Amino acid sequence: MGALMPVTAYTQLCNHVREVALLSSMESTLSWDQETYMPPRALSYRARQMSWLSGKAHAMATGRMMQKLIHQAQMAKLPEAKMTANVRVIAEEFERNARIPNRLIVEESELTAHAKHAWAEARRTSNFNLFAPHLEKLIGIARRKAELWGYADEPYDALLHAYERGTRTRELAGLFAKLKPELTRIAHAAVEKSRKVKPGLLRGRYPLEKQKLLNAEVAASIGFDFQAGRIDTTTHPFCTTLGPRDVRLTTRYDEADFTSSLFGVLHEAGHGLYEQGLPEDDFGLPSGRACSLGIHESQSRLWENHVGRSCSFWQRWLPRAAEYFPHLKKLSINDFLAAIHRAEYSFIRVEADEATYDLHILLRFDIERRLVSGSLAVKDVQEAWNALFQELFGMTPPDAAHGCLQDIHWSMGGLGYFATYTLGNLNAAQLFATARRHKRIATAMDRADYAPLLTWLRENVHARGGALLPGEVMQLATGKATDARHHLRHLHARFVA
Amino acid sequence: MGALMPVTAYTQLCNHVREVALLSSMESTLSWDQETYMPPRALSYRARQMSWLSGKAHAMATGRMMQKLIHQAQMAKLPEAKMTANVRVIAEEFERNARIPNRLIVEESELTAHAKHAWAEARRTSNFNLFAPHLEKLIGIARRKAELWGYADEPYDALLHAYERGTRTRELAGLFAKLKPELTRIAHAAVEKSRKVKPGLLRGRYPLEKQKLLNAEVAASIGFDFQAGRIDTTTHPFCTTLGPRDVRLTTRYDEADFTSSLFGVLHEAGHGLYEQGLPEDDFGLPSGRACSLGIHESQSRLWENHVGRSCSFWQRWLPRAAEYFPHLKKLSINDFLAAIHRAEYSFIRVEADEATYDLHILLRFDIERRLVSGSLAVKDVQEAWNALFQELFGMTPPDAAHGCLQDIHWSMGGLGYFATYTLGNLNAAQLFATARRHKRIATAMDRADYAPLLTWLRENVHARGGALLPGEVMQLATGKATDARHHLRHLHARFVA
Numbered sequence: 001m002g003a004l005m006p007v008t009a010y011t012q013l014c015n016h017v018r019e020v021a022l023l024s025s026m027e028s029t030l031s032w033d034q035e036t037y038m039p040p041r042a043l044s045y046r047a048r049q050m051s052w053l054s055g056k057a058h059a060m061a062t063g064r065m066m067q068k069l070i071h072q073a074q075m076a077k078l079p080e081a082k083m084t085a086n087v088r089v090i091a092e093e094f095e096r097n098a099r100i101p102n103r104l105i106v107e108e109s110e111l112t113a114h115a116k117h118a119w120a121e122a123r124r125t126s127n128f129n130l131f132a133p134h135l136e137k138l139i140g141i142a143r144r145k146a147e148l149w150g151y152a153d154e155p156y157d158a159l160l161h162a163y164e165r166g167t168r169t170r171e172l173a174g175l176f177a178k179l180k181p182e183l184t185r186i187a188h189a190a191v192e193k194s195r196k197v198k199p200g201l202l203r204g205r206y207p208l209e210k211q212k213l214l215n216a217e218v219a220a221s222i223g224f225d226f227q228a229g230r231i232d233t234t235t236h237p238f239c240t241t242l243g244p245r246d247v248r249l250t251t252r253y254d255e256a257d258f259t260s261s262l263f264g265v266l267h268e269a270g271h272g273l274y275e276q277g278l279p280e281d282d283f284g285l286p287s288g289r290a291c292s293l294g295i296h297e298s299q300s301r302l303w304e305n306h307v308g309r310s311c312s313f314w315q316r317w318l319p320r321a322a323e324y325f326p327h328l329k330k331l332s333i334n335d336f337l338a339a340i341h342r343a344e345y346s347f348i349r350v351e352a353d354e355a356t357y358d359l360h361i362l363l364r365f366d367i368e369r370r371l372v373s374g375s376l377a378v379k380d381v382q383e384a385w386n387a388l389f390q391e392l393f394g395m396t397p398p399d400a401a402h403g404c405l406q407d408i409h410w411s412m413g414g415l416g417y418f419a420t421y422t423l424g425n426l427n428a429a430q431l432f433a434t435a436r437r438h439k440r441i442a443t444a445m446d447r448a449d450y451a452p453l454l455t456w457l458r459e460n461v462h463a464r465g466g467a468l469l470p471g472e473v474m475q476l477a478t479g480k481a482t483d484a485r486h487h488l489r490h491l492h493a494r495f496v497a
Numbered sequence: 498m499g500a501l502m503p504v505t506a507y508t509q510l511c512n513h514v515r516e517v518a519l520l521s522s523m524e525s526t527l528s529w530d531q532e533t534y535m536p537p538r539a540l541s542y543r544a545r546q547m548s549w550l551s552g553k554a555h556a557m558a559t560g561r562m563m564q565k566l567i568h569q570a571q572m573a574k575l576p577e578a579k580m581t582a583n584v585r586v587i588a589e590e591f592e593r594n595a596r597i598p599n600r601l602i603v604e605e606s607e608l609t610a611h612a613k614h615a616w617a618e619a620r621r622t623s624n625f626n627l628f629a630p631h632l633e634k635l636i637g638i639a640r641r642k643a644e645l646w647g648y649a650d651e652p653y654d655a656l657l658h659a660y661e662r663g664t665r666t667r668e669l670a671g672l673f674a675k676l677k678p679e680l681t682r683i684a685h686a687a688v689e690k691s692r693k694v695k696p697g698l699l700r701g702r703y704p705l706e707k708q709k710l711l712n713a714e715v716a717a718s719i720g721f722d723f724q725a726g727r728i729d730t731t732t733h734p735f736c737t738t739l740g741p742r743d744v745r746l747t748t749r750y751d752e753a754d755f756t757s758s759l760f761g762v763l764h765e766a767g768h769g770l771y772e773q774g775l776p777e778d779d780f781g782l783p784s785g786r787a788c789s790l791g792i793h794e795s796q797s798r799l800w801e802n803h804v805g806r807s808c809s810f811w812q813r814w815l816p817r818a819a820e821y822f823p824h825l826k827k828l829s830i831n832d833f834l835a836a837i838h839r840a841e842y843s844f845i846r847v848e849a850d851e852a853t854y855d856l857h858i859l860l861r862f863d864i865e866r867r868l869v870s871g872s873l874a875v876k877d878v879q880e881a882w883n884a885l886f887q888e889l890f891g892m893t894p895p896d897a898a899h900g901c902l903q904d905i906h907w908s909m910g911g912l913g914y915f916a917t918y919t920l921g922n923l924n925a926a927q928l929f930a931t932a933r934r935h936k937r938i939a940t941a942m943d944r945a946d947y948a949p950l951l952t953w954l955r956e957n958v959h960a961r962g963g964a965l966l967p968g969e970v971m972q973l974a975t976g977k978a979t980d981a982r983h984h985l986r987h988l989h990a991r992f993v994a
Contacts, residue, residue, distance in 0.1 A: 026527065026550070037729075039723065039724055042740050226536065228536050229536055246539035
């Protein structure tokens, strides 16, 4: 048998990888159905369907055929840079997977199954001791994986890499160190300023059906394509992609406050616009998927916070909202903005406002890093958490449920994940500031017309897909790697000035 | 390698067959999503997902492994009659599939893809000539398949077998011949009697959301388990099973007539109750699936017509409906029943009422049988259709769209299907009459309590699954094979007496 033509080798690899993506997309579809419409008694059979698909996808993604196809494509002289990048990323991921022995995967999945239960029970009873032994084991596994994967400076690098390829702990720590004093000052000022704002200014009756109509109008107006997506209702909002033209968002409703679902939809639609803007023809390949969690989160935060909480946005949408909810007519735009910019210290991350949110992340990054390096023992987590919380927020969680037990991430083995939320905030501010430098984009935005902004994001972020590193995408789009300056400036302008 | 233990051979075969069912159930789930919620631009990728699944399922169902497992199980001495029956049905289906060469399957699927388009265009323009060449080819394929499958008396037997295992054309023709004179008499009398009933008595405003609530109440009251099923909205109502505890119904709404969706839900819920009543643990095996289309349709017709259009049903539900739709309060129960029992001759089968419906089927059965035997040429179909229509209904379709082009079935290669609708009606009446002989069931029904009826159907029909022949199920449940008498008696009582 002669050598393959270079492009044939590449195409064969791509076909294989696309087939894995096809299987995963079916799993996503079944999972979406499970979260939205599936009747409860269907659960156990659904689990069997999904485990069949994930088993098949895993076997294809890690098998010998994959190895052979990667090798063939690596040997080939490929004519396009995109091809080379795709092969590189596919090979890297294959190698990372290949380094983890099957028994470790099994061990981890058994452990997390138990850990999730234990965590839920520990949180319910606010008893960290119930969760501590599981956390101990989870960190043990995380460390073993880090050793198998390898890292540059410290084991945490390897964990971070799973969510934010190529990002070093040291760089991140540097960024966060710069943020910390500034953020605490801004948060403090914002909370002080907010004392003048009456709480509950927006409370009222907002019928669910009308919220849905308004949300759909808003999502469509920022460019979300309902011919290639939809919005449904779930307890925990999410955005999931079931195919190259099939992006499903979900939100939840508070009948007493329409902004809860609206900002939720803007956030998820930000994720959705990114997914809808990825190169359709490359679906399933690195070049056809999102770059990283930190880039993904930059899109949701950009639309939720920079666009959705801006004055010009509400100059257009408050009058429209008041047509659905007439009691809003008596609210001035300034009162409305004051209400949605109201900041306060709170214990729970997912309920935190824009001004205090990142403090929650800084805390988690610090604790996680010390846990993984071994400089913090599991038994001391609650104490360390509370001490750091006191330092950052000036108050101490009343119990573990409001402190170190509040998040599900660790129980799922998701160490290294939290940092991407703040990276998202930093990237959002930086991308937004860069885009706004174009007069045409800024002028349109002042009229709440976001088409030019979306076009810019499409070209500079979305169309670039995921074969590049997040740092490369930021560099290409803004001329610089991720930088804390823009986010701080934004927060200062909104919450202090 | 020694011989396998008998039960091991059986279990191995079952595991394989269940895996095929698992794949098909995923395809059903994706198909359900496509009909209900999928955004339009997702279509082409969805088609790829589904064709992957059906290709995999087909390969597994027809491959050498399947053949080997069947052979092993056939050689084994199995301890239970159910096991033997399952092996027999699985082997029969495998053989039927094996007799059709792959190129014929490909030829048929290419043909139907074109034929469906041609049919839609022919119907739109009411031009039978556009569809005739396709129908010619479809009948050619049907005849070739019949020859490959083999048959007892005539090729049509082999086609019928695909939908109604073990039923002979000759028997069916005998049944239908007995029906014809009686049915035409009853239909005529019903139409005459209905002239006294003012049309449009129920027209009004029925908000969709209220219809949904009423329909759900009704479906739950007859025993549909919403923990293992749901109701959604589609243009063409259907019932599909996505797993052993996951049965999804759909309906459509007419805001001017609530009975349209309600009877639709009763019909689909009849199918759904059957599916929910099948042996859960045997899901995927012949013993865990529905017996035939004629038995399936008996369940939908029983709940829609025998239960849902009865006086005692509306004695309970008309007052409840009037709470949702207050203008119904001025309608007496007798006027309401007269309205829902109003009969008239019409050209379109799917819009036909209970009194005239079977005449549409008799016509199709006659035409199809002659087409397949060759005694009727395709070019003469329209003329034959119109002549027979005139004989049965006393009127002639104004054009082919209202005549021989109205149904999609032929364009999909579904020759032999139509008869199962009337078989369903006959079986429904026979099962209902048998169940009603139990005083406890009849008394409860008079109070619109259908729990004892459902229990009887569960035991006598549902729990028997699909390893038996439809004739055997009818024999076991009613002591006789399918018989026209009960249906005629029912129609006579409702429409003539």
